[in-house]
Amino acid sequence: MNILQLKPLRSLLAACLALSASAAVFAQAAAPAPAAPAPAPTLEQRVAGLEAYLGNGDPSAPLKTGPKDKDGNATIPAGLTTPSVGTAGPGHNGFMMICAALVLFMTLPGLALFYGGLVRTKNVLSVMAQCLGLAGLVTILWWAFGYSLVFGKNFNSPFLGGSEFFFLKGVDSAPNTDYAFWVSQNVFSMYQLMFAIITPALIVGAIAERMKFSAILVFMTLWMFLVYFPLAHMVWGSSGWMNGVWNAGASIKAIDFAGGTVVHMSSGWSALILCLLVGPRLGFGKTPMPPHSLVLCMIGTGMLWVGWYGFNAGSAVAADGVAANAFTTTTLATAVASFTWATLEYITRRKMSVLGFCSGAVAGLVVVTPACGFITPSSAMPLGVLAGLVPFLACTKLKGMLKYDDALDTFGVHAVGGTLGALLTGFFATASVNSNLSTNLKDIVGKSLWLEQVKAIVVTLLLAVVMTAIIGFVVKAIVGLRPTVEAEQEGLDLSDHGEEGYIYEPKS
Amino acid sequence: MKLIIAIIKPFKLEEVKTALSEVGVEGMTVTEVKGFGRQKGHTEIYRGSEYTVDFLPKVKIEIAVADTVAAKAIEAIVGSAKTGKIGDGKVFVVPLDEVIRIRTDERGETAI
Numbered sequence: 001m002n003i004l005q006l007k008p009l010r011s012l013l014a015a016c017l018a019l020s021a022s023a024a025v026f027a028q029a030a031a032p033a034p035a036a037p038a039p040a041p042t043l044e045q046r047v048a049g050l051e052a053y054l055g056n057g058d059p060s061a062p063l064k065t066g067p068k069d070k071d072g073n074a075t076i077p078a079g080l081t082t083p084s085v086g087t088a089g090p091g092h093n094g095f096m097m098i099c100a101a102l103v104l105f106m107t108l109p110g111l112a113l114f115y116g117g118l119v120r121t122k123n124v125l126s127v128m129a130q131c132l133g134l135a136g137l138v139t140i141l142w143w144a145f146g147y148s149l150v151f152g153k154n155f156n157s158p159f160l161g162g163s164e165f166f167f168l169k170g171v172d173s174a175p176n177t178d179y180a181f182w183v184s185q186n187v188f189s190m191y192q193l194m195f196a197i198i199t200p201a202l203i204v205g206a207i208a209e210r211m212k213f214s215a216i217l218v219f220m221t222l223w224m225f226l227v228y229f230p231l232a233h234m235v236w237g238s239s240g241w242m243n244g245v246w247n248a249g250a251s252i253k254a255i256d257f258a259g260g261t262v263v264h265m266s267s268g269w270s271a272l273i274l275c276l277l278v279g280p281r282l283g284f285g286k287t288p289m290p291p292h293s294l295v296l297c298m299i300g301t302g303m304l305w306v307g308w309y310g311f312n313a314g315s316a317v318a319a320d321g322v323a324a325n326a327f328t329t330t331t332l333a334t335a336v337a338s339f340t341w342a343t344l345e346y347i348t349r350r351k352m353s354v355l356g357f358c359s360g361a362v363a364g365l366v367v368v369t370p371a372c373g374f375i376t377p378s379s380a381m382p383l384g385v386l387a388g389l390v391p392f393l394a395c396t397k398l399k400g401m402l403k404y405d406d407a408l409d410t411f412g413v414h415a416v417g418g419t420l421g422a423l424l425t426g427f428f429a430t431a432s433v434n435s436n437l438s439t440n441l442k443d444i445v446g447k448s449l450w451l452e453q454v455k456a457i458v459v460t461l462l463l464a465v466v467m468t469a470i471i472g473f474v475v476k477a478i479v480g481l482r483p484t485v486e487a488e489q490e491g492l493d494l495s496d497h498g499e500e501g502y503i504y505e506p507k508s
Numbered sequence: 509m510k511l512i513i514a515i516i517k518p519f520k521l522e523e524v525k526t527a528l529s530e531v532g533v534e535g536m537t538v539t540e541v542k543g544f545g546r547q548k549g550h551t552e553i554y555r556g557s558e559y560t561v562d563f564l565p566k567v568k569i570e571i572a573v574a575d576t577v578a579a580k581a582i583e584a585i586v587g588s589a590k591t592g593k594i595g596d597g598k599v600f601v602v603p604l605d606e607v608i609r610i611r612t613d614e615r616g617e618t619a620i
Contacts, residue, residue: 288561290557290559353553355554356555359555395555395556396555396556397556409555412555
């Protein structure tokens with residue numbers, strides 16, 4: 001045998017012997033005394049855990065038979081658990097996955113078509129690129145920081161969540177019981193991501209046809225961190241400053257079921273400031289700029305309405321009675337608002353228009369968003385009428401008077417509608433359709449809740465307006481907001497994306 | 509030879525084509541155009557923004573005819589395109605210097 005092969009072989013043998021010897025020693029030292037067997041749950045406790053699934057309750061509640069802790073709360077004896085604890089419930093979880101898909105459907109392609117049809121042909125792709133680009137950008141931000149900053153809690157702050165879920169660490173199929181007992185935390189995170197995607201996408205309506213793609217991406221990145229993440233935490237985070245329903249220590253005891261403040265007020269008021277900063281389209285007021293395809297616009301509206309059931313009913317984060325009520329109120333308010341807007345057109349101009357039906361429907365959806373899980377179907381009817389009336393006046397009268405170029409009426413529908421909805425929620429909310437309102441808000445629902453809503457409205461408005469102004473000026477300085485005059489005239493589809501939306505060539 | 513250019517209301521195209529065919533004119537070139545004369549446009553309103561649309565859609569027909577056929581062709585067009593209401597259109601008759609059939613290199617009236 002070759003001497004080179006012999007030496008390493010001997011070393012290997014020696015190493016193995018040493019390793020197994022020390023392993024034996026360690027094994028002897030670490031062997032624990034046999035532990036007491038884990039307590040078995042009773043049949044009653046297990047059935048109660050299953051019943052909790054039906055009622056969207058806490059499956060670990062029946063296990064709290066141990067001694068009380070220092071705060072006086074009953075504890076669970078060590079090791080006592082049932083298969084229902086820490087696992088997602090199939091019905092609730094499946095429902096939420098569908099709802100997440102529905103909310104994404106609202107952006108892609110709902111909003112893309114709704115907005116796309118309202119701009120001129122040379123800019124149709126720019127709207128679609130903005131929706132697609134934001135979907136990708138926001139997903140990355142959400143995964144890295146966003147979900148944790150909104151729904152974490154290790155900062156112990158009413159204004160921002162925490163860092164424990166950065167890069168979705170620890171976010172798996174077990175429920176996060178701060179937010180849901182029966183929905184996987186990863187599903188909850190993806191569901192909330194869809195809200196985070198559509199909110200900046202709404203803003204682009206106000207600056208359509210005249211803001212550079214690069215500027216939009218930079219602006220929205222900063223906007224998510226400075227407006228959306230803090231606001232969403234304040235309203236929906238377990239330690240949020242304005243989370244009246246779930247945070248007993250909230251300074252502002254406001255309620256917002258599906259995002260009247262978080263999504264619509266934030267995007268709408270930011271849109272106004274941005275549209276004033278960017279300035280009007282070239283030729284605004286002189287050149288006619290009618291919608292190039294109300295066909296696309298209407299198709300988008302249908303998709304928004306259907307998808308919004310995921311937005312509103314899904315905000316119950318369970319397939320339960322609260323979701324069922326939200327589904328009902330959403331339907332009634334939207335249909336009534338759509339018909340109201342068209343009726344107002346008939347009164348003022350003798351014609352009910354497709355754009356009127358579409359705008360009314362979207363306005364109804366916006367206004368009922370903060371209210372849907374907290375109000376009765378009967379209240380949804382007058383809410384729908386107001387949702388048709390007030391945004392109608394904002395879009396047809398206010399814009400004409402003040403002459404700002406809110407190209408696609410993001411301010412008129414989302415800011416005005418969201419504000420109206422947040423206010424009406426304060427008046428119409430009742431614990432009879434949502435018992436969660438009795439947990440921390442029993443003394444103010446039906447009484448001074450509207451005042452808390454007003455406080456939340458003011459905070460949201462100020463945050464959106466001030467931050468957008470700052471971010472706008474910063475982006476203007478670094479990247480510039482507008483395309484060149486030539487680029488704007490040839491259309492953003494060509495200048496930003498190098499593409500044409502419609503190429504109708506002769507057949508041969 | 510004459511080049512006859514007719515601007516007519518779009519829904520009259522089929523009738524004019526049939527009437528021309530009956531007087532022996534089989535070929536034509538048709539373009540979609542917009543214009544106005546005395547016919548008023550209309551107003552469209554999108555969410556409170558008013559647009560007055562002055563231009564109306566029309567159809568332009570161009571035919572090349574021999575001098576002997578010109579009068580009958582004009583009569584066919586005017587008769588079939590007329591509705592009696594404002595916006596019926598106009599016919600322009602322009603002298604045509606030369607006509608060439610590309611496939612056979614024929615020139616003049618045989619090329620029509």
